Structures are given as C-alpha cells and as structure tokens.
Amino acid sequence: MMVVFTIANTALGMKSQLVKPMVDRFRADLEAFRHHAATPKGHGALKATFSFEADLQEFFAPSFPVDTLKMLVFDRISALGKALSLVVQIENASLGLYRSVEERRSLISSFKLRPMDDAWALRYFGEKLPSGHTHREFADLVDVIASFTDDVIYFSGSLIEELLAHGQVLHNAFSRAYGEGAPKVSSPDFSGPKKSGLYPSAADYEAWERWITERGDPKEGMMKAHGQNVLNGWRRLGIILSAVWLAFVATVFSEPSAAPAMSAWMRPCDRLSDPLCLFDTASPLRVSFLASLPIIALWGLGYAAGWIRKGFSDNH
Known part of the structure; x- marks a missing residue:
C-alpha cells in the first residue's frame, strides 16, 4: 500500500x-x-511586437x-x-x-x-x-x-x-x-x-x-478467490493423507509384522466365535474396499463442513 x-x-x-x-x-x-x-493593426501603423517570457x-x-x-x-x-x-x-x-x-x-x-x-x-x-x-x-x-x-x-x-x-x-x-x-x-x-x-x-x-x-462485485470475487485457495490447500492435504493411509494398509496387508494388531484385524477370522470379525476370507479387493471406507467418510465430512460454513458466510 x-x-x-x-x-x-x-x-x-x-x-x-x-x-x-x-x-x-x-x-x-x-x-x-x-x-x-x-x-x-491600425492604418499605416506598424504592428506592435509581442513580448513574452x-x-x-x-x-x-x-x-x-x-x-x-x-x-x-x-x-x-x-x-x-x-x-x-x-x-x-x-x-x-x-x-x-x-x-x-x-x-x-x-x-x-x-x-x-x-x-x-x-x-x-x-x-x-x-x-x-x-x-x-x-x-x-x-x-x-x-x-x-x-x-x-x-x-x-x-x-x-x-x-x-x-x-x-x-x-x-x-x-x-x-x-x-x-x-x-x-x-x-x-x-x-x-x-x-x-x-x-x-x-x-x-x-x-x-x-x-x-x-x-x-463482472460482479470485486470484493465477492476476491473472497471467492481466497476461499478457493484455502479449499485447494485442504484438498491437497486430503489427497496426501489418503495416499499415505492406502499405502499403510497395503504394507500391513503384505507385511503382517509391520503392525500386528492391525494385521490381525485384516486377516480371516471366525465370525461365529469373534463378533468383531469383518470377513472370513482375505482378498486384496476386500481389504481395499474396507480401507477406503474411512477415506470416503472423512472426505464426506469435510465437504459437509465446507458446505455448512459457506452457508454461514453467504449470510454476511
């Protein structure tokens, strides 16, 4: 300024x-x-000289x-x-x-x-x-x-x-x-x-x-631009965390010793004797589906929070 x-x-x-x-x-x-x-100039007279600085x-x-x-x-x-x-x-x-x-x-x-x-x-x-x-x-x-x-x-x-x-x-x-x-x-x-x-x-x-x-209100445009920059930052963070989570789950599935407690959760179990058993047969597709559930839930929660916040911002 x-x-x-x-x-x-x-x-x-x-x-x-x-x-x-x-x-x-x-x-x-x-x-x-x-x-x-x-x-x-007058008849028969010489015109005066113009003087200036x-x-x-x-x-x-x-x-x-x-x-x-x-x-x-x-x-x-x-x-x-x-x-x-x-x-x-x-x-x-x-x-x-x-x-x-x-x-x-x-x-x-x-x-x-x-x-x-x-x-x-x-x-x-x-x-x-x-x-x-x-x-x-x-x-x-x-x-x-x-x-x-x-x-x-x-x-x-x-x-x-x-x-x-x-x-x-x-x-x-x-x-x-x-x-x-x-x-x-x-x-x-x-x-x-x-x-x-x-x-x-x-x-x-x-x-x-x-x-x-x-077109439109310049202040509104600047606010949208600022909000979009923030939103892009959260999206990038979400993508990174999602990739890290999926890589972690894949590592645990392939190397059970990496996280024994979580590895046991992803391995086949007996549904009759274990009420927390998620599946009785293990497969990469089933593990990937289960691993994606937290990602979907958190992304949905994030978009819902942004949508609600935008509603409050539009009222000001």
Whole structure:
C-alpha cells in the first residue's frame, strides 16, 4: 500500500510544483499570443511586437518504484484482473512521463540555440509558420506531460482503492476464521488534492473504467478467490493423507509384522466365535474396499463442513 501511495504522492507533488505551473503559464501565453496575432493593426501603423517570457525551465521526471510495485502485486498478493491492469497502466504512464520530460529538455536545448525571432515564437507555441509548416512538438509535449502525470495519479489512486478492498476482504476472512487480531487496513486520504483540483477527474477516465469493469462485485470475487485457495490447500492435504493411509494398509496387508494388531484385524477370522470379525476370507479387493471406507467418510465430512460454513458466510 505504501509503495503505490508513494507513487501517487510523488506525482501529485510534481504536478503541483512543476507541471501545473508550466501548463497554466504556457496556455496563458498562447492565448495572449493568438489574441495579439488576431488584433488588426491600425492604418499605416506598424504592428506592435509581442513580448513574452518563454518558459524554458528544465526539470527531471521523478523516479517511481514501479518494479517494487510489480513484484508486490504480481507475486506477493492474490490480486485480481483490475489491480494487475492498473499496475501495467502505472508503468506505462511513468515511462511515458519520463520520455516526454526528456524530449522537452532536448527541445529546450535546441530552442536556446535558435535566434529569438518571429519564427522562434511560432515554433514555441506550435503555430503555423509563414512557409505553411507547423511544428507542434514543444506545444504538444506540454499537454502530453500533463496527461501522463494525471494518468500516474489516477491509476495509482485507483490501485489504492483496489488494494484497500482486497485487504478488507482478507481482514474479514481472517477475523471469521481466527477471531480478532487481524491487522487493520490503513486508508490514505486524497480529499485535499481532490478539493484543490490536483487529483484528476474520474470523468476523464470513464471509457477506461467501462472497459476494465469486472463482472460482479470485486470484493465477492476476491473472497471467492481466497476461499478457493484455502479449499485447494485442504484438498491437497486430503489427497496426501489418503495416499499415505492406502499405502499403510497395503504394507500391513503384505507385511503382517509391520503392525500386528492391525494385521490381525485384516486377516480371516471366525465370525461365529469373534463378533468383531469383518470377513472370513482375505482378498486384496476386500481389504481395499474396507480401507477406503474411512477415506470416503472423512472426505464426506469435510465437504459437509465446507458446505455448512459457506452457508454461514453467504449470510454476511
């Protein structure tokens, strides 16, 4: 939880200190530039020169612990499809952010080598040159950096919600199975960034949410997955114990000295003189049938217990 929270908090800090001021300043300068270009000059008068201070401040993209996040979500917890997809989205957004920031730094270096004439301003704002060509690389990168930053924030916040739901399901399962003592799931608070407008709007990600929405209740799916893992563990234990029991019975049948008391129970006896006599003739088939009776009884008891427990769980 703290790893993905660190990613979200780092991206929020970057947006607050670097990205948002960059975007606001560029858009304000672009609007003023277009207004100046659209203002007609007076008859016989020279048009005034548009003056502005270009934002050529360079910055670096932060380092996000995405590899640690991937290891934790993919290998350490039983996360479902949406959580896994969110990790991929975070990785892609962080890589896109890094490359976009590096490309902007490269363009800034090239801008510093060009003469600051009218063509320089047109290239900076991504407007059409007198030749008819348009170079929108720098202008587009401003929006691209802002978009990738929002992606890191939104997908990290969404992953936090998924992990909270996953942790709560495990907390409830632990409490039902073992009583009190399960660690509580902590929840970070993004109310401040949401109120200030730093947190991206969910409306911008409606298409992605509709595409990734899983059928049914995610909490119910996680509970079923956790229950299935436990059930598979008991099944495997039952199979091992059943095999050990059958091997033991076969050993006793073939080697009576291995367990004399049990060997006597499986050997032919006289039903008239022994009321506990099970059979008066011995055969592998009959011994196998008798040996399987405890296995059938215990497996049936186990399934009955699971069925009853599931009935109580479904009521919560």
